[in-house]
Amino acid sequence: MHEVKAVVAKSVKEPVSLETILVPDPGPGEALVKVQACGVCHTDLHYREGGINDEFPFLLGHEAAGVVEAVGDDVTTVAPGDFVVLNWRAVCGDCRACDRGEPQYCFNTHNATQKMTLADGTPLSPALGIGAFAEKTLVAAGQCTKVDPQARPAAVGLLGCGVMAGxxxxxxxxxxxxxxxxxxxxxxxxxxxxxxxxxxxxxxxxxxxxxxxxxxxxxxxxxxxxxxxxxxxxxxxxxxxxxxxxxxxxxxxxxxxxxxxxxxxxxxxxxxxxxxxxxxxxxxxxxxxxxxxxxxxxxxxxxxxxxxxxxWYGDCLPSRDFPMLVDLYRQGRLDLDAFVTEEIGIEDVEAAFEKMHHGDVLRSVVVL
Structure with missing residues (x-):
């Protein structure tokens, strides 16, 4: 079990707070990721405002990049030390869309089985099954896409949601x-x-x-x-x-x-x-x-x-699209750096929501 700092929305339309949370070691099909950077997305604000569902408390953050720290015994797609961009489309490989060769439309995407919790044991609902405004997060291994480790985390992490969607x-x-x-x-x-x-x-x-x-x-x-x-x-x-x-x-x-x-x-x-x-x-x-x-x-x-x-998510297949777009970024053909308006600390997420609301930023990015 890992004790880490994380940004949590405890109730609807209330300011977020920085909390100590408990993150389990990875079990079957799971990966523990040390988060390096995570963008502040409108979807996180929607969660805080109750616009997604009412399953509070939410562990916010989902546009993230980081390094795999540990994996479950059965995981072969990523390994400790891999630099990854997180995604919310871990395809199942066995639904109707996957069976017909269109996994970008997977009907049965999945997340980590174990729950991250507050220090008192209250289960957290991770935003889009990720929850990356945290020093570490637990995800399904399929939510980790290995990319060029020379890429800047604050920039390529944005492929996890908004930039990829566009x-x-x-x-x-x-x-x-x-x-x-x-x-x-x-x-x-x-x-x-x-x-x-x-x-x-x-x-x-x-x-x-x-x-x-x-x-x-x-x-x-x-x-x-x-x-x-x-x-x-x-x-x-x-x-x-x-x-x-x-x-x-x-x-x-x-x-x-x-x-x-x-x-x-x-x-x-x-x-x-x-x-x-x-x-x-x-x-x-x-x-x-x-x-x-x-x-x-x-x-x-x-x-x-x-x-x-x-x-929906730019009809992307992360395993296909993320490495390609990171390569274009590394070649200077896709300016992901331009989307990073500011780099902030994990304690500054609430202020970033205000800037977003007023249209002052393309993306504020939490750097850990």
């Missing part, structure tokens, strides 16, 4: 191709990552849409060729005009792929009407349970054709 929304879900016109609505961490993904895929024009000039500048740094401040102009009409000019064809009626990285009915409707005929809408922003699909005439859905998709 890049994957463009590359995996949206199937962005060379020369495509791509629009991304919402330029927080996930949206800017979607822009980076579109750039990696060779998109011809990449349109960033937001109401914050600072976020639009961050989008340009990751490859946006055009920006639209939707507080000043109609986003749909602006995207259509840019798409027509970029395609060199007056008949173009929108972008080939529009990614909604906000996840609100209003932005999804903008994405729907901003895509070209037979274009693709990708929803990667996370809506709240009370939000409804806008009242779009069904004839418009039929008449415009194309695809309306949701992207």
């Amino acid at each position: 890049i994957g929304a463009a590359i995996n879900t949206g199937n962005v191709s060379r020369g495509d016109v791509v629009a991304v609505i919402g330029c927080g961490g996930v949206g800017v990552a979607a822009i980076a993904g579109a750039a990696l895929a060779g998109a011809g024009a990449i349109i960033a849409v937001d109401i914050d000039p600072k976020k639009l500048e961050a989008a340009k740094a990751q490859g946006a060729t055009h920006t639209v401040n939707s507080s000043e102009t109609d986003a749909v009409e602006a995207i259509k005009a840019i798409a027509a000019a970029s395609a060199g064809h007056a008949g173009a009626d929108g972008a080939d792929v529009v990614i909604d990285a906000v996840g609100r009915p209003e932005t999804w409707e903008q994405a729907f009407y901003a895509r070209d005929l037979a274009g693709t809408v990708v929803l990667v922003g996370v809506p709240t349970p009370d939000m409804k699909v806008p009242q779009i005439p069904l004839i418009d859905v039929f008449g415009r054709g194309g695809s309306l998709k949701s992207s």
Whole structure:
């Protein structure tokens, strides 16, 4: 048993606290990881606010990188000393999706069996089955993806959630191709990552849409060729005009792929009407349970054709995607460092939530 410091949300909408927690030695199928860095993600705030479920207390943190310290006797995929990025898609290998060769859609992902607890024995619910605002955490071995140990933990740990969600929304879900016109609505961490993904895929024009000039500048740094401040102009009409000019064809009626990285009915409707005929809408922003699909005439859905998709974790397969993206980072082709706005201590998570709320950061990263 290991006594470590960790960030815990004990009750809904209350400030988090730094607690001593107990982490068991790994059993079958488990790995103990010494956490080196963990990003502060909106999902952690959703947990604290009660927006995920009510299984308090939560052990927060999930965008993490670290070193495997110990593994269960039956674990062969990772070993002590391996540098890993943690993920929340430990595939089962035996569900319908896995059996048909699509493990990125695994229906039965799993986490560690044993529970981490508060010092008094109260079981903790780890965020996304990880719980990495902690000096050490216990996860399923399949949640550990071995990557280049020369990579910077604070940067590559962000692949564990937001950055992978954005890049994957463009590359995996949206199937962005060379020369495509791509629009991304919402330029927080996930949206800017979607822009980076579109750039990696060779998109011809990449349109960033937001109401914050600072976020639009961050989008340009990751490859946006055009920006639209939707507080000043109609986003749909602006995207259509840019798409027509970029395609060199007056008949173009929108972008080939529009990614909604906000996840609100209003932005999804903008994405729907901003895509070209037979274009693709990708929803990667996370809506709240009370939000409804806008009242779009069904004839418009039929008449415009194309695809309306949701992207869950960027439709990623960590064992395939994480090492590839870390290699691109090491080659200087993917600027993950740009997503790290600040490095903070484990005691600064609550302050980081405030900065996130005000849109002051792409990511604050806890460095241990």
